[in-house]
Amino acid sequence: MQIINCTQAGFEPELDKIYRREAVPPEVDEAVKDILAEIKRDGDTALTKFAEKFDRIKLSPAQFRVSDQDIAAAESGVSAEWKNAITSALANIVSFAEQRIPKDWKYSPRPGVVIGERFEPMERIGVYIPGGTAPLVSTVLHTAGIAKAAGVKEIVAVTPPGQDGMIHPAVLWAMRKAGVNEIYRLGGVCGVGALAYGTATIRKVDKIVGPGNAWVTAAKKQVYGHVALDMVAGPSEIMIIADDSARADFIAADMLSQAEHGSGLEHAVLVTTDAGLIEKVQNELDIQKQRLSRGTMVDKVLKDGVSLILVKDLADAIEIAGKYAPEHLEIMCRDAESTAGKIKAAGAIFIGEWTPEPVGDFCAGPSHVLPTAGSGRYFSGLTVEGFFRRMSTIQYTQTAIQQEIPVIAAFSEMEGLDAHGNSGKIRGSK
Numbered sequence: 001m002q003i004i005n006c007t008q009a010g011f012e013p014e015l016d017k018i019y020r021r022e023a024v025p026p027e028v029d030e031a032v033k034d035i036l037a038e039i040k041r042d043g044d045t046a047l048t049k050f051a052e053k054f055d056r057i058k059l060s061p062a063q064f065r066v067s068d069q070d071i072a073a074a075e076s077g078v079s080a081e082w083k084n085a086i087t088s089a090l091a092n093i094v095s096f097a098e099q100r101i102p103k104d105w106k107y108s109p110r111p112g113v114v115i116g117e118r119f120e121p122m123e124r125i126g127v128y129i130p131g132g133t134a135p136l137v138s139t140v141l142h143t144a145g146i147a148k149a150a151g152v153k154e155i156v157a158v159t160p161p162g163q164d165g166m167i168h169p170a171v172l173w174a175m176r177k178a179g180v181n182e183i184y185r186l187g188g189v190c191g192v193g194a195l196a197y198g199t200a201t202i203r204k205v206d207k208i209v210g211p212g213n214a215w216v217t218a219a220k221k222q223v224y225g226h227v228a229l230d231m232v233a234g235p236s237e238i239m240i241i242a243d244d245s246a247r248a249d250f251i252a253a254d255m256l257s258q259a260e261h262g263s264g265l266e267h268a269v270l271v272t273t274d275a276g277l278i279e280k281v282q283n284e285l286d287i288q289k290q291r292l293s294r295g296t297m298v299d300k301v302l303k304d305g306v307s308l309i310l311v312k313d314l315a316d317a318i319e320i321a322g323k324y325a326p327e328h329l330e331i332m333c334r335d336a337e338s339t340a341g342k343i344k345a346a347g348a349i350f351i352g353e354w355t356p357e358p359v360g361d362f363c364a365g366p367s368h369v370l371p372t373a374g375s376g377r378y379f380s381g382l383t384v385e386g387f388f389r390r391m392s393t394i395q396y397t398q399t400a401i402q403q404e405i406p407v408i409a410a411f412s413e414m415e416g417l418d419a420h421g422n423s424g425k426i427r428g429s430k
Contacts, residue, residue, distance in 0.1 A: 001285075001306040003278060006316060018307055019323055021267065023234025023373035024218045032189050032218040039193035044200050050190045056163050059185065061201045064194075066167060066183040071176055077169030086174050089363040090141045096365030097149040097384040106393060112400025119388045121151035124203070126195035126227070127180070128210035128220075129159040131187065134261070135168035136211075140175050142367040143210045143382070148179030150387035155180045156205055158195060160187020188212070189219040196223035209382055211236075211369055213263050230386055231379040233372045237267035238357055239326035239346075241317045243333035244274035247353060251277075252284030254330055254356050259301035260294045266301045269324065271309045271317045273333075278308045318342050325376035328357045345377045401427050 004014045038046045044061040051059045078086075106116025127143040130136045144155050157180045161167050167185060175183055184202060186194055192212075198204030207228035208220060217234045238258040240251050255268035270281055285306070289298050311317050314333065321329055325345035333339055336352045343349055347370030348360050361368045369382035396404075405424045412421030 001282070001302055001308065004307060004309045006309060006311045006320075015309075015320065015323075018267070018269065019374060021237075021373050023232060023375070024214050024221065028214045029218045029222075032215060032222060035189045036193050036196075036219060036222055039190065039199075040197045043197075044202075047186060047190050047194060047199065051186065054190070055160055055187055057161060057165055057185075059165065061199075063165070064184045064186060064201055066172065066185055070166075071172050071183070074167075074169035074172035078173045082170050083173065085363075086137065086141065086170070086177060089138065090145050090174075090177060092363055092365045093141050093145045093367070094149045097146045100384045101150065102385055102388055102390070110400065110403075112397035112403075114393075114395045116393045118391045118393055120391070121153075121388055122206045123152070124154040124156065124205045125152045125387060126156045126158065126205035126208045128191055128195075128208060128212055128216060129157055129171060129175075130210075130212050130216070131159045131161075131168065131171065135171050137168070137170045137174045138362050138368065139210060140171060140178050140180070142369055144175065144178040144180050146367055146382065146384050147209075147387050150384045152387050154182070154205075156182045156184070156195065156202075158184045158186045158191030160191070161185035188215050192216060192219035192223060196226045207387070209369060209386065214265065230369060230382045231371050232375060233327070233370065233379075235263045235265040235267070235372065236261045236328075237269070237326055237372055238328040238330065239269040239271060239321060239324055240330040241314070241321060241333060241339065242270060242272045242274070242277060243314065244277065245334050246272070246274075246277060246332035248277060248280035248284045249288070250353055250356070251281050251332065252288050254358075255281075255285065255306065256288055256292065256298060257356070257358050257361075258328065259298045259305070260292060261297070264297060264300035265305065267305045267307070268301065269307045269309065269326070271311060271320050273311055273313060273317065275310055278310060281308065314339060321346065325371070325374045327370045327372040327376065328360065330355070330357060347371050347376045347381050398427070 004011050035050060048059055051057055102119040104118045106114055108114050125147045129139050147155050157175050159167055159171060194202045195205045195208050205227060209230040211233050214234060217232055220229055221232045236258045238255060242251060251270060258266050258268055292298055322344040327347040329346040330350040331339050332353045340349050340351045350357055367382040371379035405428045408424030409421045
């Protein structure tokens with residue numbers, strides 16, 4: 001845990017360090033490269049080998065896919081309370097997605113010219129569902145549920161199994177509820193590689209979406225081009241902007257909510273104008289962590305991934321947030337909505353003390369698949385539009401093309417592309 005005092009000289013190097021965090025350590029990138037090469041070359045044989053090596057489970061290719069019987073049997077392991085929570089959250093997520101489904105459109109900017117856009121859902125989507133340290137049931141809804149709302153016909157899920165080969169029943173029930181068609185018990189690099197390259201038993205997909213640890217992130221980055229991606233997102237992170245009106249117990253609780261994710265590489269950052277709040281938050285972190293079940297994971301983040309930053313005013317806090325571009329940004333200060341309106345880059349903004357980050361993780365509506373490690377400056381979170389292909393549509397009449405032949409001819413001359421020019425000129429012939 002580090003404290004950075006931005007009201008005194010010499011703080012810039014410490015801030016630069018947190019701005020330059022990496023989603024994937026270089027050594028992980030290199031190891032993933034070799035694993036993916038083997039999966040691409042050897043297909044199912046490599047998947048079997050790596051499932052035993054990394055997930056400590058022996059699987060034949062015939063056992064990769066979760067059977068309909070296993071999915072049906074999972075229902076008995078899901079309580080009515082859990083089912084209600086999954087159903088309620090899915091309804092919220094689908095409702096939000098439906099507000100953003102793109103519509104075909106066209107207009108005529110010049111006589112005889114009609115241009116526009118068409119949108120078609122992708123046919124086959126792969127969703128990665130983390131499950132190594134926690135069964136992320138919510139991620140099923142925040143990926144597959146949105147794909148289903150978009151009209152994707154084939155939704156393929158990969159997720160790591162336990163050493164008994166089983167997948168958490170709530171994950172399976174949520175997959176069925178969200179519209180997943182195929183489920184494979186493959187985690188990490190194996191799952192991503194199978195979706196990207198395809199094997200004898202698993203057909204490749206058009207796009208892979210979903211969060212994961214550094215290994216999953218590295219794998220997604222390296223298969224880009226074989227498939228489309230939502231984004232390259234690493235370990236979870238939260239930043240909180242607070243003034244002297246904020247409650248230290250709320251802040252600490254929300255920081256710990258991200259620290260418990262399990263990789264040990266998570267980040268939790270407080271930026272405040274109140275020096276006294278820093279000590280209060282430190283005390284609350286110590287008190288509240290004692291009550292958590294994932295103490296070892298939390299301790300590592302508290303040691304290496306927590307930064308408490310003192311600034312002279314909210315303007316400085318807003319500037320730091322924009323440069324850091326957090327995955328999750330909470331704003332707990334007077335007139336929080338006004339402050340939120342000044343933020344330039346963040347995956348999701350949680351406004352006011354009654355809007356804790358976990359509502360976004362679970363049930364608010366927008367997808368919790370968000371950019372991390374500063375990539376919020378150039379990536380945005382997953383939305384329903386990400387499951388569509390956009391196609392421009394262009395239509396000219398004979399009169400209209402003849403009006404623009406001189407423009408085509410001029411560009412073909414500038415660029416030295418005679419055939420382009422001829423394609424226009426030939427339509428000007430009588």
